[in-house]
Amino acid sequence: MDTEFEVVIAGAGPTGLLLANELGLAGVRVAVVERLPHRTGQSKALNLQPRTAELLDCRGWLEPVRDRSLTLLPAGHFAGLPLDYGALDTAFPHQVGIPQARVEEFLEDRLAEYGVPVLRGRELTSFRQDGHGVTATLVGTDGTERTVRAGYLVGADGGRSAVRRILGMPFPGRDGRIGMAVADIELAAAEPESDDPGESWRLPDLTPNPEGLAFLLPLGGGVHRLVLGGPEQQGVDRDAPVTADEVRAALARCPGPPRELRAVRWASRFTDASRQAERYADGRVLLAGDAAHIHAPAGGQGLNLGMQDAFNLGWKLAAVVRGWAPDGLLATYHAERHPVGARVLANTRAQTVLTLPDPDAVVVRDLLADLLATPEANRRVAAMIAGTDIRYPMPGAPEHPLLGVRAPGVRLPSGRGILLATAASAAANATAGWADRVDHLDPLDHRDRLDRLDHGPVTDGGEALLVRPDGHVCWVGPDDDADGLRAALARWFGTPGTSNRP
Numbered sequence: 001m002d003t004e005f006e007v008v009i010a011g012a013g014p015t016g017l018l019l020a021n022e023l024g025l026a027g028v029r030v031a032v033v034e035r036l037p038h039r040t041g042q043s044k045a046l047n048l049q050p051r052t053a054e055l056l057d058c059r060g061w062l063e064p065v066r067d068r069s070l071t072l073l074p075a076g077h078f079a080g081l082p083l084d085y086g087a088l089d090t091a092f093p094h095q096v097g098i099p100q101a102r103v104e105e106f107l108e109d110r111l112a113e114y115g116v117p118v119l120r121g122r123e124l125t126s127f128r129q130d131g132h133g134v135t136a137t138l139v140g141t142d143g144t145e146r147t148v149r150a151g152y153l154v155g156a157d158g159g160r161s162a163v164r165r166i167l168g169m170p171f172p173g174r175d176g177r178i179g180m181a182v183a184d185i186e187l188a189a190a191e192p193e194s195d196d197p198g199e200s201w202r203l204p205d206l207t208p209n210p211e212g213l214a215f216l217l218p219l220g221g222g223v224h225r226l227v228l229g230g231p232e233q234q235g236v237d238r239d240a241p242v243t244a245d246e247v248r249a250a251l252a253r254c255p256g257p258p259r260e261l262r263a264v265r266w267a268s269r270f271t272d273a274s275r276q277a278e279r280y281a282d283g284r285v286l287l288a289g290d291a292a293h294i295h296a297p298a299g300g301q302g303l304n305l306g307m308q309d310a311f312n313l314g315w316k317l318a319a320v321v322r323g324w325a326p327d328g329l330l331a332t333y334h335a336e337r338h339p340v341g342a343r344v345l346a347n348t349r350a351q352t353v354l355t356l357p358d359p360d361a362v363v364v365r366d367l368l369a370d371l372l373a374t375p376e377a378n379r380r381v382a383a384m385i386a387g388t389d390i391r392y393p394m395p396g397a398p399e400h401p402l403l404g405v406r407a408p409g410v411r412l413p414s415g416r417g418i419l420l421a422t423a424a425s426a427a428a429n430a431t432a433g434w435a436d437r438v439d440h441l442d443p444l445d446h447r448d449r450l451d452r453l454d455h456g457p458v459t460d461g462g463e464a465l466l467v468r469p470d471g472h473v474c475w476v477g478p479d480d481d482a483d484g485l486r487a488a489l490a491r492w493f494g495t496p497g498t499s500n501r502p
Contacts, residue, residue: 007152011155121140129283178272183264185267208355280309289307290302292341298351391404437493
C-alpha cells in the first residue's frame, strides 16, 4: 500500500506543531491529526525557557513569537526560589512570557507555508504498523471514519495519549498525590489594568502554606491566570469541574486587595503525577512531549521539554524519510531525550516536596535557599531549569568542553547542519559530498554571534566544529583533520548521494 503521508502526527499542541514545522522544512509529506475541531484559545502554559528561545531563534522564528508575548522575565525559579538567568551563557537570559495558545497559533499558521494539513475534528482510534508503515483509523466528530497510511506515526497527543495506549507502551512512575487547579478568569472592575500586563508579572510565591497556595497573573484583556492548590483540591477527580467557589476561596488567599470574580473562562485540574514512557520509539511509532512524559508543572518546564523533544526528533525523522539517515540515527532520539526527561521528572518531584507545608520540607527549603544565594549554585540550577546545560553523549573526545553541548550563536534556518571552519582549511573542503545536508560557515566572518558558544569562543583558526541541525556540536577537531570530519559527517549525516530527494 502506498503511503498517503510520510509522517502522521497525532496532536496539534506545541510539540506536534513544532515537529510538523521541522518536517515540513525538510520537505517531508506530513499531516497533523487533532481530536478537537478548533483551537481552544485556552492559555495553558505561559512561558518559553531560554533554550527553547534559542531553538526558535536558530530557525528565525523567535522574533515573531516574541511579538505575541506579554513580557520577558529575567529570572526563573526552583519551587519559587529565584534563579538568576542573567548568569547564563545565552543571548536570551529570560523567560518569554507567552500563553501556549499564541505559540500554537504561530506554529500552525507557519504550516501553511509548507502545505502541511492539520486535520481537526479527527480522533485517532486505532492503528497497526508493519515493516513498511503505519495504517491509522481516524473518526470524525460526525462519526465518519477515514483510514490514513503513513511511513511513521508520532504520538504528541498529551498525557492521556491514545497513541501510547494503543501501542501498549509501559508508562512507569507514580500517580498524583497532590491536587491543584488552574483557571483563566475575569475579575470585576477594580483599578484599571496596565496596557502592559507583563509589568505586574512576578515569580510565584510557593512558600509552604497550610491554607494552600494561590497566585494570580494578568494575561491582558481583563483576563487573569489563577493557580490554586489547597485542601479543597485534594482527593477530587481530575475530570471534576473546578467550581466558582473554589476560585473565590483561592482569590481570597492571593496577595493584594480583595478581588471579585466575574467569570471563569476555562479551568482544569492537575496533579503531581510523574510518569515516563519506557521507550520513546517502537518500530515506526514514536512518542514526544506529554505523550512520553508527565510531571508537575514546577519551574515552567513542561511545554519546553516537549518542544525540545520535537526539535531533537524532527531532523532525524526527516533524514530517515529522505533516505540518507545513517544506521542508528533515529535510535539516538530515545537515547538523548529519555535521560533529559528523567531529569526533569526528578527535579519537578523535588520542587513539589519543597512546597509542602511539612516542617521537615520547610527546613530543607530554607537550606536550599541559602545554597541558591551563592552565585555558582544558582547558576547551575538556573541552567538546569532553563535547559541550557543539556549535553548529549557524542562519539569522539569526551573531554572536549564543546562536544555534545549546544552552539547558541549558530543560525540554522535551512534545517541543515553547519560546519564552522575557516574557508581555507582542509575541513571546509571535506563537506562537498554532503552539501545537501551541511552548510559551511567561516567563523571569522561571524564572530559577533559565535562568541556566545559555551566554554569559550570559536578560535581564530586551527579548530573546526560540526553542528547538527538541532544546534548541538557533534564533532570538534583540528581544521586539517579532513578524515576525522568525514567520519563524523558519515556518522551523523550518512553517505553522500543517498538522499531520495533532489
